[in-house]
Amino acid sequence: MSKSIIRGKVWVFGNDINTDQMIPGKYKFTITDMHELAKHAMEGVDRDFSKKVSKNDIIVAGKNFGCGSSREHAPLVLKQLGIGAVVASSFARIFYRNAINIGLPIVECKEIAGKVREGSLLEIDLEKGTIRDLDGSQQFKMKPLPSFLLQILKDGGLVEHFKKHGGPTWQNV
Amino acid sequence: MARSGDIVAATVDLAMAHDGTAPLVIKALKEMGNRRVRDPQKIVLVIDHVAPSASEVSSTLQKEIREFALREGIRIYDVGSGICHQLLPEMGYVKPSSLIVGADSHTCTYGALGAFSTGIGSTDMAAVFSSGQLWFKVPETLGFNIEGNLKTFVTAKDIVLKIIGEVKADGATYKAVRFGGSTVRKMSVSARMTLCNMAVEMGAKTGFVEPDERTLAYLQPRVDGPIEPVTSDPDAEYEEVRTFEVDELEPQIACPHQVDNVKPVREVEGIEIDQVFLGSCTNGRLEDLEAAAQILNGRRVKQDVRMIVVPASREVYVQAMKRGLIEGLIEAGCVVCNPGCGPCLGAHQGVLAPREVCISTSNRNFIGRMGCAEASIYLASPHTAAASAVAGKITDPHSLEDKP
Numbered sequence: 001m002s003k004s005i006i007r008g009k010v011w012v013f014g015n016d017i018n019t020d021q022m023i024p025g026k027y028k029f030t031i032t033d034m035h036e037l038a039k040h041a042m043e044g045v046d047r048d049f050s051k052k053v054s055k056n057d058i059i060v061a062g063k064n065f066g067c068g069s070s071r072e073h074a075p076l077v078l079k080q081l082g083i084g085a086v087v088a089s090s091f092a093r094i095f096y097r098n099a100i101n102i103g104l105p106i107v108e109c110k111e112i113a114g115k116v117r118e119g120s121l122l123e124i125d126l127e128k129g130t131i132r133d134l135d136g137s138q139q140f141k142m143k144p145l146p147s148f149l150l151q152i153l154k155d156g157g158l159v160e161h162f163k164k165h166g167g168p169t170w171q172n173v
Numbered sequence: 174m175a176r177s178g179d180i181v182a183a184t185v186d187l188a189m190a191h192d193g194t195a196p197l198v199i200k201a202l203k204e205m206g207n208r209r210v211r212d213p214q215k216i217v218l219v220i221d222h223v224a225p226s227a228s229e230v231s232s233t234l235q236k237e238i239r240e241f242a243l244r245e246g247i248r249i250y251d252v253g254s255g256i257c258h259q260l261l262p263e264m265g266y267v268k269p270s271s272l273i274v275g276a277d278s279h280t281c282t283y284g285a286l287g288a289f290s291t292g293i294g295s296t297d298m299a300a301v302f303s304s305g306q307l308w309f310k311v312p313e314t315l316g317f318n319i320e321g322n323l324k325t326f327v328t329a330k331d332i333v334l335k336i337i338g339e340v341k342a343d344g345a346t347y348k349a350v351r352f353g354g355s356t357v358r359k360m361s362v363s364a365r366m367t368l369c370n371m372a373v374e375m376g377a378k379t380g381f382v383e384p385d386e387r388t389l390a391y392l393q394p395r396v397d398g399p400i401e402p403v404t405s406d407p408d409a410e411y412e413e414v415r416t417f418e419v420d421e422l423e424p425q426i427a428c429p430h431q432v433d434n435v436k437p438v439r440e441v442e443g444i445e446i447d448q449v450f451l452g453s454c455t456n457g458r459l460e461d462l463e464a465a466a467q468i469l470n471g472r473r474v475k476q477d478v479r480m481i482v483v484p485a486s487r488e489v490y491v492q493a494m495k496r497g498l499i500e501g502l503i504e505a506g507c508v509v510c511n512p513g514c515g516p517c518l519g520a521h522q523g524v525l526a527p528r529e530v531c532i533s534t535s536n537r538n539f540i541g542r543m544g545c546a547e548a549s550i551y552l553a554s555p556h557t558a559a560a561s562a563v564a565g566k567i568t569d570p571h572s573l574e575d576k577p
Contacts, residue, residue: 016342016431020539024546025518028193029223029231044540064343064376068539069518070278072197072294093347093378094278098294146180148308158296162205168300170182170308 004126004154006084006105007134008056012118013045015062019074019095021045022066028073037073038080055082058122062088062113066095075099085124087131087142089113100149103157107131108143115140126150148173177313177410186271187215188301191257193222193518194276196234197295198302199241208303213246216302217266219257220250224513227521255486255512258282258370258454262362263488265395269384269402274301279454279536281372285365286392287384287402289349292373312378313412315345318354321420326570328464329364330456330534330554332356333371334425336417338435346376348412351405356419357382362391363458370455371536374432424569426532427552430540438557438569448523448531449474449562450543451507451555452483452515456534459492461555466498466505468559468570474506475565480558481523482507483515507562519544532561 021044023037031037042049059065059078065088066074075098078086085105089112099106107124109131116122121134124142132139145153148170155161162168175181190198195218202208210216218238226232235252242249250260258279261267269287274280276298283290293307301307319332337344350372357365369380382388384402392400424438451457451465462484474480482502484490490512493499499509516523517535524544525531531543531550538550551567560570 016433018537018539020537020542024541024544025193026520026524026544029234029520030228032196032230032234044546064346067342067376068278068537070194070276070280070292070294072194072296090343090346092343092376094292094294097297101294101296148180158300159201159204162208162300162303168182168304168306168308170180171306173180173182173308 006056006058006124008058008084008122009054010058010060010116010118010120010122011053012116013059013061016064016067017045017061018068019066019071020068022074023071023077025069025071028071034076034080038077041077041081050081053081053083056084057082058084058124059086060112060116061086063090065091067092070094072098072102075102075104079104087112087124100152101158103153103160105153109140112140175311177311179311180308181311182306182308183272184306185215185274185301187217187266187273188298189217189219189257189261189280190276190295190298191218191222192220192224192235192238194295194298195238198276198298199237201296201299202303205299205303210245210247210302211305215305216247217261218242218247218249219254219260220252221256221513222518223520224252253487253511255489256454256457256514259458259485259489262286263395263486265397268392268396268400269388274298274307278373279370281377281379282366282370282454284372284379284381285362285369286388287382289379291379310347312347312349314349314351314409316351316353316411316414318414318416319352319356319419320354320416321356321418323356323419323422326556327422327424328554328556329360329367331422331425332417332419333368334427334435334552335422337371337375337433338425340375342375342431342433344375345372348377349379349381350375350377351381353383354416358385361460362387363460366458367455374536424554424557426557426567427538429538429549429551432536432538432552438553438567441567442569442572444530444567446478446532446561446566447529448525449478449480449558450516450523450531450533450535451480451558452485453517453535454485455536456555457483457485457489459489461534462489462493462498462502464555465559466501468556469505469563470501472505472563474562478562478565479523480507480562481516482509483522484512486512516543518542532558532567534558
């Protein structure tokens, strides 16, 4: 993630979207090419999701997004499709860590679920901690990321973070 | 002293990855600049998810894992050893007070032995492999006290399903769950593992049972060196303490397609089933096989129903064989597969077809979990699974007719 402002079209999902819906476990044992794997992204909710989504689109979901397995393939397929960010009322903890570690911006915002329409345009400012509807009608505040996690995101994920800093920086937190 | 909400960097005592997650760990280490592992003694690799491999892709990934283990001097438990969460306690890797991370969400299981253990993803695991450390947010704790005497055919699985049904799938997100109370004190280590294993299904970071003489009796023949249990401080702070009275608890079942969609089995009795799965890190242990064998003794799996039994480990398999359980299960019509994760994650050994219904002793009934997005999965105890296998439909074990 090089920029801290993300603008994109909204796809709305409900509560408790689990990692089996995002990418069924069976595929990680039969498909290793991320481009091929991403064709199955969100298959358990919407079979055609991978065909409909465009670069920088934003997922807006309810509570407990990413519950279930520890599979990193779940955020990876979303990133592969070009998803700019996932905004949810709450995230399951392993998905939360995984998304940051692979450089997929995730934004916790309690009040947004049910308030934005599918297809509307959102702008997220990770530095300022704001989310706004581009038609100017609504603005939301996000729960800020701890600064060391924001740094990992800015570096493009944990691999890039390690390369840049020669190892972890969290000893200093 | 760290308090809940603090973010800390901590040295990890043990790290585990398996064939579903290790390939991305190896890839991340390579991408981080061909990093080596810091301390191979603190790492265990397990091939359990698709074991033996069912596809060329999977075989290639497993080959990479074996080569990585050899190159780095890491202990690997290969095909047939069993499920990581059964193996690590059995092999003496889990000690009370250890900090354990596993690249698998059900790593929370080891809290049953008084360890702090939690699941992480592959890139986090690459950081642990290479640096020996990881950041943690110190969780708040929920106290669940379970009190009372369980009825026949009611088990830890029924208790934990009941709890998940009440607190819901995000009821403990990012929190530690401490299971206590008189019912837990009387539970076997195996049953406590079932409780802690399912903690992640309410979003918890870990489950925990305070070690006692049962824990020590389990650990002593397995663990090298001193065992130093940690217990909760008398003035420990809990975000919430709840008591669950279980005297009157009936067998519970999680209905499609969410683990928190829990009902008494009696409410859904009669739904026809195609497959029964007995196994997994939740309920694939000796006492689970014993429970099913007890129900199936003198009875048979109904015609047109497949009952797949997967012992959680080689030790479980051998013990079950010595006790005659395997013979009994096979004679009753079960298919017994080698130790491993079996059909739980939908990659092999019992993938479902569209519109099929499976009752499973595993931990997730999500859409597509067992390999088919149009199949339905119900989660229950080994007793309920076996009773349903006999009747060919979802059945409370108390409803089974007397043996012929």
